[in-house]
Amino acid sequence: MPGSDDRAIAVTGLGATSPLGGDVQTTWDALLAGSSGARPIGEIWTERYPTLPVTFACSLAQPASEKLTPQEIRRLDPSGQYALIASREAWAHAGAPEVEKERLGVCMASGIGGLHTVLNAYDTLNDKGARRMLPMTVPMLMPNGPAAAVGLDLGARAGVHTPVSACASGAEAIAQGADLIRRGLADVVVAGGTEGCIHPVTIGAFAAMQALSKWNDDITRASRPYDVERNGFVMGEGSGAVVLESMAHAKARGATIHAVLAGVGVTSDGYHISAPEPEGKGAARAMRAALADSDLAASDIVHLNAHATSTPVGDVAEAQAIRLALGEATDSVAVSATKSMTGHLLGAAGALESIFTVLAVRDGIAPPTTNLDSQDPKITLDVVNKDPRKLPDGERAAVNNAFGFGGHNVGLVFRSA
Amino acid sequence: MAHTQDEILAGLAELVAEETGIPAGDVQLEKSFTDDLDIDSLSMMTIVVNAQDKFDVEIPDEAVGGLKTVQDAVSYISNAETAKA
Numbered sequence: 309m310p311g312s313d314d315r316a317i318a319v320t321g322l323g324a325t326s327p328l329g330g331d332v333q334t335t336w337d338a339l340l341a342g343s344s345g346a347r348p349i350g351e352i353w354t355e356r357y358p359t360l361p362v363t364f365a366c367s368l369a370q371p372a373s374e375k376l377t378p379q380e381i382r383r384l385d386p387s388g389q390y391a392l393i394a395s396r397e398a399w400a401h402a403g404a405p406e407v408e409k410e411r412l413g414v415c416m417a418s419g420i421g422g423l424h425t426v427l428n429a430y431d432t433l434n435d436k437g438a439r440r441m442l443p444m445t446v447p448m449l450m451p452n453g454p455a456a457a458v459g460l461d462l463g464a465r466a467g468v469h470t471p472v473s474a475c476a477s478g479a480e481a482i483a484q485g486a487d488l489i490r491r492g493l494a495d496v497v498v499a500g501g502t503e504g505c506i507h508p509v510t511i512g513a514f515a516a517m518q519a520l521s522k523w524n525d526d527i528t529r530a531s532r533p534y535d536v537e538r539n540g541f542v543m544g545e546g547s548g549a550v551v552l553e554s555m556a557h558a559k560a561r562g563a564t565i566h567a568v569l570a571g572v573g574v575t576s577d578g579y580h581i582s583a584p585e586p587e588g589k590g591a592a593r594a595m596r597a598a599l600a601d602s603d604l605a606a607s608d609i610v611h612l613n614a615h616a617t618s619t620p621v622g623d624v625a626e627a628q629a630i631r632l633a634l635g636e637a638t639d640s641v642a643v644s645a646t647k648s649m650t651g652h653l654l655g656a657a658g659a660l661e662s663i664f665t666v667l668a669v670r671d672g673i674a675p676p677t678t679n680l681d682s683q684d685p686k687i688t689l690d691v692v693n694k695d696p697r698k699l700p701d702g703e704r705a706a707v708n709n710a711f712g713f714g715g716h717n718v719g720l721v722f723r724s725a
Numbered sequence: 726m727a728h729t730q731d732e733i734l735a736g737l738a739e740l741v742a743e744e745t746g747i748p749a750g751d752v753q754l755e756k757s758f759t760d761d762l763d764i765d766s767l768s769m770m771t772i773v774v775n776a777q778d779k780f781d782v783e784i785p786d787e788a789v790g791g792l793k794t795v796q797d798a799v800s801y802i803s804n805a806e807t808a809k810a
Contacts, residue, residue: 379746440778443770 315601317486317569318558319722321402321551322663323394323500327544327650330370331397335660336667338369338649340696342678344528345369345650346542349506357508361515364527365506366544366651383444384457385422386504390547390656391454392461395498399462402551403563405496413466413494414459415485416549417477417501419655419712422449424507454502458549466494472655474712475615477501478548479658479720483572485552495557500549500659511543517582519619531652532679533616533623533645534687541617544651548659550666565725567666570705571602577715584622584711588629591615591717595633595707598719602705606637608723610699611674611706613665614689616645617652626709627687633719641707642697643689644668648678658710658718665708665722672699727806728780733799740775744768754796782806 324331327345328338338345345366348354354363372389373381381389395416399405425448432440447453452470459468467488471480478501485499514520521540523530531542558565575597577590584591599606612630616623623645631638646664653660668674674697683691705723728736738752745768758764764772769792773784776798782805784792792798 377746379744382744436778439783440774442774443767447767 315490316555317489318553318555318563318565319550319567319569319666320405320553320558320563320565321398322566322666323396323398323401323549324547324660324663325368325370325372325390325393326546326653326660327366328369330375332663339646339664339675340673342676342694343649344678345544346527346530348527349511353508360508360512361522362511362520363524364530364542365511366542367506368546383448385425385448385453387418387422387502388448388454388457390504390545391416391500391502391549392457394500394502394547394549395458395461398498398549398551405551405553405561405563407496407557409463409465411466411495412462412464413485413488413497414455414462414464414468415471415481415488415497415499416455416458417471417481417655418451418454419472419474419477419503420505420510421451422453423505423510425449427507427509458498462498473716474714475652475654475657476710476712476716476718477655477658478660479662479708479710479718480574480716482550482552482569482659482662482720483574483718486569486572489552489554495554497552498549499552500547501656502547503654503656504545506543506545514543521618529679531618531648533614533618533648533677534683534691535680536682536684538618538620538623540619541647542651544653546653546660547656548663550659550662567669567722568725569720570604570723571598571600571721573597573601573719575717577717579715582713584625585715586625588625588632590715591626591629591709591711592632594717594719595629595709598707598721602721602723604705604721604723606634608705609634609637609641609707610704611668612641612643613661613668613706613708614643614645615709615711617647624684624686626711627689630689639690641690642674642692642699644675644692645677646675648680658708661710662708662720665706668699669704669706669722669724672701672704673697674699727810730799730803733780733802734795736779737776737795737798740772740779744771752795754794754799756795757793758795776802780806782809
């Protein structure tokens with residue numbers, strides 16, 4: 309398989325906290341077991357807001373307070389807390405690379421930002437007045453807060469960035485991290501996405517768009533991408549982070565390379581603020597661009613982690629986009645829709661699912677798609693259903709898709725190290 | 726009801742510990758917030774906001790600069806409580 313060393317990026321560390329587990333291994337094990345991260349949001353909220361049409365979400369499996377100091381919890385919005393947890397795990401997993409701080413960058417995305425901080429500050433303003441508002445409010449609510457927290461934790465000085473492209477944000481951060489390395493601006497980049505905004509406000513707002521599943525009585529079966537009965541996504545929270553390195557840097561220090569980020573593609577639909585372009589043209593261009601960037605052919609792709617949020621329109625548009633991008637090769641691609649288990653982590657989704665794609669390529673196993681009882685006939689993909697599926701031996705390449713409101717499309721191609 | 730100086734010190738030490746992780750026992754009257762306890766201005770302002778809430782007093786922005794030591798803060802809060810009473 310081709311792929312020149314100066315374009316390819318080594319993935320040397322993985323970190324996550326998710327609705328399935330407080331770290332990568334726990335999350336991956338639960339994913340392969342087909343577990344669901346769906347949980348009730350709790351009576352405090354459902355009793356206070358009885359009109360809330362959705363009363364569940366995929367909240368974190370392990371509370372952040374078990375991983376951070378009380379001071380870190382106080383001084384970070386949940387989105388910042390999760391990013392710090394995921395980044396620290398990724399950094400340790402990479403063996404805490406020795407790198408000049410001026411050559412170390414951070415790209416940590418968020419789709420929504422510090423929503424809890426904004427709402428808490430608003431409550432304080434109303435209840436106690438402006439002089440009781442906390443001085444950390446602004447650093448906690450700003451969307452670059454999580455990236456800044458990670459950057460400070462590592463002392464990164466090659467630039468700290470926060471792409472914001474709704475549910476494509478986490479994948480876009482990884483694409484941006486690759487760009488930093490390819491442009492020679494950094495040797496090592498911690499890249500990923502974070503989201504911590506499960507709240508009646510976001511649930512009510514997404515429900516107002518008819519974007520959420522309302523299966524309040526059957527919450528673990530509500531997220532069901534590609535199934536004929538799918539009726540919306542399930543909100544999730546958490547963070548995923550990867551350590552990206554130039555091949556030269558990773559090899560020089562003898563790092564374990566879990567997979568190679570071979571190509572990135574970023575496009576926009578120019579079509580509608582929230583609906584995907586129905587034929588999937590923009591998404592197809594992102595996948596094609598990533599393939600072209602990778603020097604791989606569509607026939608090299610054996611697996612695809614789909615964006616597949618479980619919305620009626622979005623899943624079909626992506627399925628068409630995949631066929632548009634990969635052509636006949638589509639039939640030999642094992643497609644997984646892991647949001648069936650994790651829910652939709654919004655700005656963290658593309659990062660967490662990139663981790664799943666890296667592990668699938670590395671370990672030769674595609675995660676299952678749960679709740680797929682009856683596949684929508686409009687979805688003409690080979691979906692990995694119920695149980696994980698072994699991928700072909702030898703070198704493997706896979707695609708991760710992430711799309712966001714605003715018409716953002718990101719395709720990432722990973723291949724074996 | 727007004728608090729004693731010891732009660733104010735203990736309450737203040739608790740707020741400092743919560744915000745910074747500095748053990749409450751290290752927060753002693755003669756200590757300087759910046760030079761001894763290494764508290765930055767953002768943390769200091771947070772402690773002030775929380776102290777206002779805890780002791781139900783107002784500490785105006787222009788007064789904060791004068792609170793160099795823990796004793797300064799304890800005295801300020803004590804005087805503010807007395808004035809209010």
